[in-house]
Amino acid sequence: MGAGHNHGPVPQRADRGMRRRLLVAFGLTAVIVVAQAVGSVVTGSLALLTDTAHAVGDASGLLVAVIAATMMLRPANSNRTWGFARIEVVAALGQAALLLVVGTYAAVEGIRRLFEPQEVPGTELLVFGIVGLVANIAAIAVLATSRGANFNMRAAFLEVFNDALGSLGVIIAAIVINTTGFQQADTIAALFIAALIVPRAFMLLRETVRVLMEFTPKGVDLDEVRIHILELDHVREVHDLHASMIGTGQPVITAHVVVDDRCFESGHAPQILETMQACLREHFPVSFDHATIQLETAELRGRESGAVQHA
Template sequence: MHDHAHGPGIRAASNRRLLAISLGLTGVVFVVQVVGAVLSGSLALLADSAHMLTDATGLVIALVASVVAARPANDRRTYGYQRAEVFGALVNGIVLVVLATVIAVEGVRRLIAPEGGEVAGGVMLVVAIVGLVANAVALWLLSSAQKRSINVRGAYLEVLGDLLGSVAVIVAAIVIVTTGWVTADAIASLLIAAMIVPRAVSLLREVVSVLAESAPAGTQVAEIRTHLLSKPGVVEVHDVHVWQLTRGAPVFTAHVVVDPDVLADGRAAALLSSLQSCLSEHFDVEHSTFQVEPAGHVEHEAH
C-alpha cells in the first residue's frame, strides 16, 4: 500500500515566485556593481559583481529546475521530475567552485604585482551598501523556502555569500577612504573567494548524498523501526530503506511481518494506515510503501 500525499504544487509555485523576485533583485544589483567597479577601479567590487552574475545564473537554473520539477509523474518518470532540483543544485555548486578559483587567482596577482591604480573608496562604499541591502532582502525572501527545497537552498547559499561579500567590500571601502590603503581591495577579493568555497562544498556534499540515496540527515532508521514495532500486530520490521528524491521529499519502504490474526481478521488495511500515519506525523515522511508478510513468510529475492 502506498501513501502519495505529496501536495507540492502550492509550495513549488511559491518557491518559483520567490526565486523570480530574488533574480530581479540580483540582476539589478549586478548592473549597479559592474558600473561601480568600473567607476571606482575596485577589484573587490568587480569580484562581488561576478559573484552576483553567478548568483543570477544560479537563480535562473533554480527557477528552470523548479518549473521542470513541477511536471507530473508518468510511466517513464514514476517519481516525477523532483530530481531536477538536485541537478540544478549540482550545477550551482560547480559554478561556485570555478568562481572562487578565478577570484582567488586574480586577488593573489593583485597582491604580488599591484598595478598602483587608484581605487575610489567612496563610490565603492555606496555601491557595496546597495548590494548589502538587496542581498538582505533576497535572503529574507528565501529563508523559509530553503528549508524545504535543496534547489532553493542552493540559491539561498549563493545570496548569503553575496551578503557576506558585500560586507567585506564595505569594510575594504572604509579602510581605503580613511587610510588610502588600496591593498585592502585585493584582500577583500580573497575573502570573498574564501567565503564561497565552504558553502559550495556543503551544497555539493548534500547533492552527492541525495544522488547516492543516503538516508536524509537526521533520520534515525533504528528509531523508525522501534516506532513501527510498537504498533499492535507488528512482529518484525526488516528491509528498511529511506532516501530522498530531493530536500524535503523523503521516501520510505519496509517489509512488515504481522501476527497471523491481523490477516485472518481483515485488519491489515487499518494497520497499514496506522503505520503510514506514524511515519507522516513523527518523521515527516509523506511517501511510504509497506510489504505486509505473515509470520514464516519466505523471501524469494536475494538480499
C-alpha cells in the same frame, strides 16, 4: 499488501509564489552584475571583480532556480511518478558547484594580488559597493520568507545573502582605502568574499549529494526503525528496509515485513499496517507521508531468499 499515499506534487500556488520571488531576485541580481562589472572596469578593484564574478554566479544560479521552480509545477504522470520534485535538488547541486568554482578562483586570484596590489580609487569603489549592497538587500527581502521552502529556494537565498556580505566587504575596503591609503584592503576584501562562498557552498553540495545518493534522511536511524517494528505483535522479520528523500519535505520509507500466517487468515493484516504507521509517526521526527510496507508470510520470504541465491 502495502500501505501508501498519493505521490502528487506540493500545492502549485506556493510554487508559483516562489517562482515570482525568484524572478524578482534574478532581475535585481542582473542589475548588480551590470553595475559591478562596470565598476570593476572603472576602478580596477579585485574585490569588486570578485564580487562581480560572485554576482554572475548568483544570477546564473537564480536563472536555474527559476527554471527549476517552473518545471516543478508540471504534474506527476505514469512516466514521472514524482513529477519534477527532485529538480530542485539538481538545481541546488549545480548552484553549489558553481559557487565552489567562483570561490576557488577568488581565493587564488586574491592571494596573487595580495603580493601585487593595484591602486584602486576608493570613492568610486564605495559608490559601486553601495549600489550592490542596496540591490542585494532588496533581493534578500524578496526571498527571505521562502528560504526554507526547499533546496532550490535555500540555495538562491544563500547566494544572494553571500553576495550582500561581499558588497559589504567592498564598502569596508573602500572606506579603508579612502581613510588610510592601504591598497591591500581591496585584496583582503576579495579573500573575505571567497571565504564566504566556499564553506557554505560545500555544505549545500554535501546535503544535495546526500539526497541524490538516497542516503537515509537526517534524524532517522534505520536500526531503531527495525527494532520498533520487530517489537510489534505478530511481526517476525523486517528486511529490504530503505529510507530516502525525494526532495525537500518528501521522505519515503519502504520495507518488507514478515508476519504470522494467521494474520492473513483472520484479516488482521490491515490493523498491523495501521500500527506500523502509528509507530513511525510516534517515534521518529521525520514524517513518512509516503510509506510502503509489504506484508509477507514466512513462505514468501523463503521464496525471495531462494530467488536471490539463484540470481
